[in-house]
Amino acid sequence: MSRAHAEEFGEQTGSELELRLPADADQLFLVRAMVTAIATQNDFDLDTIADLRLAVDEAATRLVRAALPEALLRCRVQVHDREFVFSGSTSAGSDEAVGGLDQGFGWHVLRTLTDEVSAHHAPDPEDGSRLILTIDFTRRAEGTPG
Amino acid sequence: MSRHSGPDSDEYSDVNVRFEVLAAMTPDDPARATVRAEIVERCLPLAEHIARRFTGRGEPHEDLVQVARVGLVNAVNRFDPERGTEFVSFAVPTVMGEVRRHFRDAGWALRVPRRTKELHVAIGKVTGVLSQQLGRSPTPTEIASELGVSRADVNEALLAGNAYQTTSVDAPGTERPGAPPLAESVGNLDSAFDTIDNREALRPLVAALPERERTVLMLRFFGNLTQTQIAEQVGVSQMHVSRILARTLASLRAAMDESG
Numbered sequence: 001m002s003r004a005h006a007e008e009f010g011e012q013t014g015s016e017l018e019l020r021l022p023a024d025a026d027q028l029f030l031v032r033a034m035v036t037a038i039a040t041q042n043d044f045d046l047d048t049i050a051d052l053r054l055a056v057d058e059a060a061t062r063l064v065r066a067a068l069p070e071a072l073l074r075c076r077v078q079v080h081d082r083e084f085v086f087s088g089s090t091s092a093g094s095d096e097a098v099g100g101l102d103q104g105f106g107w108h109v110l111r112t113l114t115d116e117v118s119a120h121h122a123p124d125p126e127d128g129s130r131l132i133l134t135i136d137f138t139r140r141a142e143g144t145p146g
Numbered sequence: 147m148s149r150h151s152g153p154d155s156d157e158y159s160d161v162n163v164r165f166e167v168l169a170a171m172t173p174d175d176p177a178r179a180t181v182r183a184e185i186v187e188r189c190l191p192l193a194e195h196i197a198r199r200f201t202g203r204g205e206p207h208e209d210l211v212q213v214a215r216v217g218l219v220n221a222v223n224r225f226d227p228e229r230g231t232e233f234v235s236f237a238v239p240t241v242m243g244e245v246r247r248h249f250r251d252a253g254w255a256l257r258v259p260r261r262t263k264e265l266h267v268a269i270g271k272v273t274g275v276l277s278q279q280l281g282r283s284p285t286p287t288e289i290a291s292e293l294g295v296s297r298a299d300v301n302e303a304l305l306a307g308n309a310y311q312t313t314s315v316d317a318p319g320t321e322r323p324g325a326p327p328l329a330e331s332v333g334n335l336d337s338a339f340d341t342i343d344n345r346e347a348l349r350p351l352v353a354a355l356p357e358r359e360r361t362v363l364m365l366r367f368f369g370n371l372t373q374t375q376i377a378e379q380v381g382v383s384q385m386h387v388s389r390i391l392a393r394t395l396a397s398l399r400a401a402m403d404e405s406g
Binding site for chain 2: 037
């Protein structure tokens with residue numbers, strides 16, 4: 001897709017959008033809706049939009065399952081040079097929750113749907129008994145040079 | 147169905163004869179499958195006819211035909227001639243039920259304006275054509291320029307169409323015996339799953355999926371085909387492939403939880 005098109009339709013290159021919501025499976029449609037709307041607005045091809053929906057679903061589901069009750073899910077999205085960048089994070093109680101984050105069929109699904117995906121955990125600076133879990137992924141639009 | 151309108155019972159009266167042949171066979175007769183397949187093939191126009199009645203309500207015609215055919219296969223499998231009804235009288239509501247279920251799964255909210263639904267169908271149509279031309283799926287801008295409508299309208303229709311997944315968290319229908327066989331085999335599950343660390347739990351769940359769901363899943367996640375390529379191979383729209391994948395992944399996730 002040409003740069004002219006992207007500019008004409010208000011591509012949000014560079015600007016980052018963030019959504020904070022309860023880390024609850026019932027809320028995930030909001031994350032999906034945000035990702036779909038942003039990818040559509042930025043003129044990604046339909047295959048990539050559909051894959052992004054599946055990817056964000058998988059990533060957010062993994063985080064929600066590891067999250068403490070009452071935790072928030074924080075999702076940040078940025079589009080940059082035809083690349084969609086997603087970062088989701090939540091807080092978990094212990095190392096146990098970290099274990100399966102980058103394993104299993106779901107992780108294989110995420111790797112297939114994205115160009116790069118990684119999972120991290122770090123101590124919560126505000127509460128030493130907690131961990132911040134993060135899943136980041138990027139996905140380029142189809143037909144753009146990688 | 148007591149009225150004989152639309153697809154005529156008389157037009158399919160020979161089908162009842164074939165069901166009598168089927169009923170006379172022993173349950174383990176290998177020829178049963180052949181007779182069943184003949185009946186399905188003979189009644190394909192019936193599925194087509196019913197699909198046409200639902201066309202223009204927001205779903206691509208070719209998807210409706212596929213769904214109606216699944217309904218037809220179910221009807222053939224479930225029909226009991228002993229009950230004294232004609233096959234067509236039994237099949238029509240069964241096939242219509244399957245198509246209605248598809249609309250329910252698709253989650254078309256009643257409030258979506260008719261114009262938006264129609265545009266969604268139009269998008270489905272040109273998406274196939276443009277994918278052929280471009281060698282990849284089109285962008286909203288390419289769709290808008292092909293249809294001669296605004297980007298805003300295309301965005302709206304795409305987002306409305308994508309709202310389906312908010313309602314499709316329930317498990318897929320697994321009661322689909324004898325879904326139409328797909329030409330392409332998806333290869334050996336065992337070797338495909340080698341890299342997955344919970345493959346022991348996964349294997350039986352994938353093996354139990356209806357054939358089309360399994361094929362679509364395997365082609366996307368082990369064959370590394372794009373959704374557009376899978377759509378072409380399986381003979382449905384990319385939108386339908388997307389829906390099948392979302393549904394199948396959700397059901398696998400739920401099933402893995404149960405199996406621990």
